[in-house]
Amino acid sequence: MLRDLHDDFPILSRTVRNGKPLVYLDSAATSQKPSAVLEAESAFYREHNGAVARGAHLLAEEATEAFESARSDVARLVGASPEEIVWTSGATASINLVANGIGDASLGAGGEEAARFRIGPGDRIVVTEAEHHANLIPWQQLAARTGAELAWIPVDDDGRFDLDNLDTIVNGSTTVLAFSHAGNVTGIVADVAPLVARAREVGALTVLDACQSVPHLPVDVAQLGVDFMAFSGHKMLGPTGIGALWGRKELLDALPPSVFGGGAIAIVTMERTTWLEAPMRFEPGTQPVAQAVGMGAAARYLMDLGMDQVARHEARLAQIMREGVAELPGVRLLGPVGDPDRIDVLGLAAVAVDGVHAHDVGQVLDDLGVLARVGHHCAQPLHRRFGLTGSTRASAHVYTREDDARAFVEALATVRSFFGVHA
Amino acid sequence: MSTLEQMYQQVIMDHAREAHGRGLVEVTLPAHGESHQVNTTCGDEVTLRVGLEGDRIASLSWEGQGCSISQASVSALSELLDGESIATADDTVEAFRALMQSKGEHLDEEREDLLGDATAFVGVGKYPARIKCALLGWMAFRDALIQARSASEGGQQ
Numbered sequence: 052m053l054r055d056l057h058d059d060f061p062i063l064s065r066t067v068r069n070g071k072p073l074v075y076l077d078s079a080a081t082s083q084k085p086s087a088v089l090e091a092e093s094a095f096y097r098e099h100n101g102a103v104a105r106g107a108h109l110l111a112e113e114a115t116e117a118f119e120s121a122r123s124d125v126a127r128l129v130g131a132s133p134e135e136i137v138w139t140s141g142a143t144a145s146i147n148l149v150a151n152g153i154g155d156a157s158l159g160a161g162g163e164e165a166a167r168f169r170i171g172p173g174d175r176i177v178v179t180e181a182e183h184h185a186n187l188i189p190w191q192q193l194a195a196r197t198g199a200e201l202a203w204i205p206v207d208d209d210g211r212f213d214l215d216n217l218d219t220i221v222n223g224s225t226t227v228l229a230f231s232h233a234g235n236v237t238g239i240v241a242d243v244a245p246l247v248a249r250a251r252e253v254g255a256l257t258v259l260d261a262c263q264s265v266p267h268l269p270v271d272v273a274q275l276g277v278d279f280m281a282f283s284g285h286k287m288l289g290p291t292g293i294g295a296l297w298g299r300k301e302l303l304d305a306l307p308p309s310v311f312g313g314g315a316i317a318i319v320t321m322e323r324t325t326w327l328e329a330p331m332r333f334e335p336g337t338q339p340v341a342q343a344v345g346m347g348a349a350a351r352y353l354m355d356l357g358m359d360q361v362a363r364h365e366a367r368l369a370q371i372m373r374e375g376v377a378e379l380p381g382v383r384l385l386g387p388v389g390d391p392d393r394i395d396v397l398g399l400a401a402v403a404v405d406g407v408h409a410h411d412v413g414q415v416l417d418d419l420g421v422l423a424r425v426g427h428h429c430a431q432p433l434h435r436r437f438g439l440t441g442s443t444r445a446s447a448h449v450y451t452r453e454d455d456a457r458a459f460v461e462a463l464a465t466v467r468s469f470f471g472v473h474a
Numbered sequence: 475m476s477t478l479e480q481m482y483q484q485v486i487m488d489h490a491r492e493a494h495g496r497g498l499v500e501v502t503l504p505a506h507g508e509s510h511q512v513n514t515t516c517g518d519e520v521t522l523r524v525g526l527e528g529d530r531i532a533s534l535s536w537e538g539q540g541c542s543i544s545q546a547s548v549s550a551l552s553e554l555l556d557g558e559s560i561a562t563a564d565d566t567v568e569a570f571r572a573l574m575q576s577k578g579e580h581l582d583e584e585r586e587d588l589l590g591d592a593t594a595f596v597g598v599g600k601y602p603a604r605i606k607c608a609l610l611g612w613m614a615f616r617d618a619l620i621q622a623r624s625a626s627e628g629g630q631q
Contacts, residue, residue, distance in 0.1 A: 068477070408541035410516055410607060411482075418478040426516045440517045440539070470542070471487065 053356060053364040056450045059085040063450060071420030074455045079235050079263060079399050079446030080424050081285050084349075088289055091348035095341045103340050104314060104331075118340050121347025122330075128350040128358075129261075129280070130271035131297050137330040138343055141294035142262035143185040145281030146229070148296055148333060149258055150189035151309035153227065157197045161307030168256075168306060172198035175224045177255070179204040179212055180436055181234050184429040186260040186281075190229055199226070206436060210237035210386045217249055225255040232264035232275075236430050236442065237386030238369065238397035240268065247276045256302070262286055262294075266448070267365050267397055269358040272297055284342065288449070289349035293342035296333070303329030312336040353449070361449055365398030366391040368447040368456045372400040375460030381405035381467050385442055398447035398456075401428070402463065406472035409441040415469050416443070421462045480578070480597035481604070482542070485550075489591070490542035495552025499535035501525035506533070507621025509614040513606050518544045522614035526622045529560045536614070541607055543598060548611025550592045555615070562588070563619065570612055574598065574605045 057063050060083045067073050075083060095117055101110030103118045119133070126133045139145045155161065156168035170176070176190050180203050194201040204220055207213045212230070221228055228250040233240045243259070250257045257277040264270055266287035272280055279302070284293040298306070308315060308326060312335030317325040326332040353361065370391040377384045383403045389396030404412050413425035424444045427434045434440060445459040467473065503525035510521045518540025525533035534556040536548050551570075555563045569585040570592055578600035580586065586593045598608045 408518075410518075410541035410543070410604070414478065414481070414601070414604070418476065431517070469482075471491075 053360050053449060055452065056085070056356075057452070059087070060450050061086060061089070067420050067422070068418060069420075074421045074458045076445035076447065076451070076455060076459055077422050077424045078448035078451070079286070079397070079428075079444065081291070082266060082288050082448050083450060084290070084345075085288055085352055085450075087352050088345045088348045092290060092341045092345040095344045100341075103338060114340060117344050117347075118338070121343045121350075124347040124350040124354075125295055126297075128270075128354055129265060129282075129297060130273055132300070134328075134330060135272075135297055135300050135303065137296040137298070137303065137333045138338055139281075139294045139296050139333075140292055140339070141283040141285070142260060142281040143283075143294075145279075145294055145296035146186055146258065146260065147189045148309065149279050149281075149298070149306070150193045152306040154193050154196045155307045155309050161305065164305045165307050170197050170199045170226045173224060174199040174226045175202055175222060176200070176227045176229070177202050177204065177221050177225050178228075179230045180206045181210060181212065181237065181239075181430070181433045182229070182231055183235055183260065183262075184431070186229055186231055186258075187432070190227070193227075200224075204230070206433065209239075210234060210433065210437070211239055212241060212246070214245060217245065221246075221249045221253060221255065223253050225250070225253050227258060228255045229258040229260070231260040232270070232280075233261075233268070233397050234386065234433075235263050235399075236401045236428050236433055236444065238373075238389070238399045238401070239386055240264065240395050240397065243275050243277065251276075263397060266353070268362045268394070278302055284346035284349065287346075287349050288352060289346035290342040292339050293346045295346075298329070300329065303333075308332050308335070310335055356449060362394050364449065365447055365451075366394045366396075368398040368451055368453065369396050369400070371453055371456040372398070372445055372447070372459055375457070376400050376402050376463060379460070379464055381472065382463060385437055385439075398451065399444060400446075400459070401442040401444035403437075403439050403442050404463070404466055407466055407470050409443045411470060412443040412463070412466050415466050416459070416462045419458070419462045419465075421445070421458050423459065477578075477597065477600055481601060483594040483597065485591050485594040486542065486546045489546035489549040493545055493549040493552075495535050495549065495556060496537065497535060498523055498537045499533055501533045503527060503532060505622045505626030507618040507623075507625065509617035509621070511610050511614040511617070513540065513544065513610050515603075515606065516540070518607065518610060520544065520548050520611045520614045522548065522611060522618050524615065524618045524622050526560070526626055531555055531558055531560065531563060531619075534615075536611065538611070540610070543595075543604055544607040544610045547592070547595060547608045548614070550590075550595070551611050551615055554590055554592060560619070560623070563615075566592075567612055567616055570595075571609070574609060
């Protein structure tokens with residue numbers, strides 16, 4: 052069991068509207084930060100700030116050391132090597148980095164070593180109907196740029212990937228298969244294995260959006276078997292403005308960069324430039340160093356808690372929220388209730404309340420001090436699949452108490468009577 | 475009354491439940507305009523149509539889907555402005571915008587008289603995230619009115 056972590060998160064002691072205690076249940080949008088992260092970022096600026104990988108003075112050395120050791124900490128969290136971790140501004144930037152690299156390779160960038168990434172008319176990119184817009188739009192755009200076709204794996208009524216026609220959707224022309232590890236609306240934790248196996252059969256690259264899984268579940272890139280994986284700092288107790296792309300080293304070394312500048316290069320003449328190896332080739336210009344240091348501290352904080360413990364804690368919260376709301380009249384849970392022993396759903400619950408718009412639901416919750424997310428959660432196609440335009444989502448993290456999860460269910464139970472809607 | 479109850483006043487709930495002017499009406503008047511507005515944060519939408527006869531709003535109808543605040547607000551607008559003069563409509567739109575920016579404070583009597591039922595939206599001003607909901611239909615009206623006026627000016631030339 053995880054100990055109660057409220058005291059580690061300063062913001063959780065503040066009050067909200069009407070002096071009510073804060074019940075923060077919007078962690079899937081952004082997580083709160085422990086003192087360990089706030090202090091690491093502050094200490095970097097107060098004691099070590101200097102230009103990373105440039106110059107030979109003491110502060111430059113200390114800043115470089117802090118930046119690179121943060122990379123090692125983040126790598127360790129996902130079972131990777133540090134040289135396979137590229138700093139980005141977040142999961143969105145990580146996915147765009149891969150999609151743009153493939154797009155540029157298709158135009159001839161990166162030379163022969165990048166030829167393996169080239170796609171064009173007749174090729175296929177596959178996503179799923181459940182994706183966050185950040186793992187859909189970059190692939191739509193790549194398809195439009197290259198003439199490749201975009202196809203998608205549908206979801207069933209519960210929101211699970213429907214793999215009945217997997218072999219015809221991920222066909223022999225498929226070059227990229229991009230999908231999410233855990234759903235930000237349904238909370239479903241995907242069974243990655245059959246998708247990776249099929250992608251390998253047809254020689255397609257796999258890109259995993261792991262920004263909802265890395266903060267909440269044990270994640271090991273070797274075990275997953277994917278080729279690229281994107282995640283964000285701010286959802287895993289770290290700062291905003293920082294995230295990571297993990298990729299197989301030989302792929303990262305061959306993928307052409309799409310953002311250019313100093314620090315990413317080997318030799319520059321007036322005519323041409325050669326790139327450094329990964330990860331440096333993807334990190335031109337001054338990096339968000341303090342944020343990287345903060346993300347490293349967040350990774351250490353999570354590893355100290357133990358990701359198995361974190362996952363079990365959140366499975367219990369999932370059970371309280373999902374079983375609780377499933378029993379409320381006029382409330383529809385998006386996705387299955389889930390099985391806490393198998394940890395097949397995240398600690399979140401997105402619901403539609405019959406006869407009450409999500410904004411109005413959120414407002415009543417907010418008045419009770421329960422801060423949840425309303426809207427389409429950047430997943431319009433999935434909401435359309437459910438016949439909805441939006442939903443109300445409560446999402447937990449390591450600091451969420453069982454009472455917080457109960458407060459969501461109790462608050463939700465008052466919504467329909469407030470608006471005078473009855474079964 | 476809690477701030478939440480101040481926002482969701484009974485008159486707003488009534489408008490949300492039984493909306494006025496809902497259902498787009500065909501306009502054969504030459505001076506007409508239509509506007510479709512979307513609240514990008516939630517996907518709520520309103521399509522609003524107006525027709526002018528001289529300086530009077532002779533037809534005002536709308537269709538939309540969204541939260542109670544956005545739907546009630548366009549309903550209140552429809553009840554207030556259908557049949558009114560353009561000058562009154564302009565003043566009323568300005569008064570409503572001022573009400574949204576008032577952070578929950580009431581306006582002077584003159585403007586509140588103009589707003590009638592729509593004064594009930596005063597509580598929305600305390601919730602910055604909801605101001606867009608309340609303004610959605612009003613922005614559609616303003617835009618449709620501009621189009622109708624330019625159509626009418628074009629017709630006179």
